[in-house]
Amino acid sequence: MDEDSWYVVRHTSGVTKFVGSAKKPIPARDSEIKKIINRSTSTSQKIELDVKAGDKVRITSGPFADFIADIIEVYPDKSKLRANVSIFGRETPVELEYKQINKL
Numbered sequence: 001m002d003e004d005s006w007y008v009v010r011h012t013s014g015v016t017k018f019v020g021s022a023k024k025p026i027p028a029r030d031s032e033i034k035k036i037i038n039r040s041t042s043t044s045q046k047i048e049l050d051v052k053a054g055d056k057v058r059i060t061s062g063p064f065a066d067f068i069a070d071i072i073e074v075y076p077d078k079s080k081l082r083a084n085v086s087i088f089g090r091e092t093p094v095e096l097e098y099k100q101i102n103k104l
Contacts, residue, residue: 001025047079047098057083057101064094068104 020026059067069083079098084091
């Protein structure tokens with residue numbers, strides 16, 4: 001990796017640490033990357049939830065815990081939904097994961 005590329009990588013928003021020294025990262029082997037990908041996909045469970053636009057839910061975790069929300073849109077393939085929560089009297093859309101809500 002040349003110095004210009006290394007500079008761009010080090011200063012990319014969200015990049016915080018590397019495997020290796022402060023001077024150069026150590027490349028991961030393909031077999032290591034495959035293990036990480038397999039572990040992350042095998043542990044994620046698809047959550048099924050019977051909700052639809054217009055339903056009310058209670059948010060159970062995150063910054064809006066204990067808020068009541070009105071579902072706007074459901075993304076079953078991602079196990080997520082968009083819902084409105086009332087913040088300071090104003091409806092504000094938020095994106096939530098199924099595991100963050102309970103249907104009312």
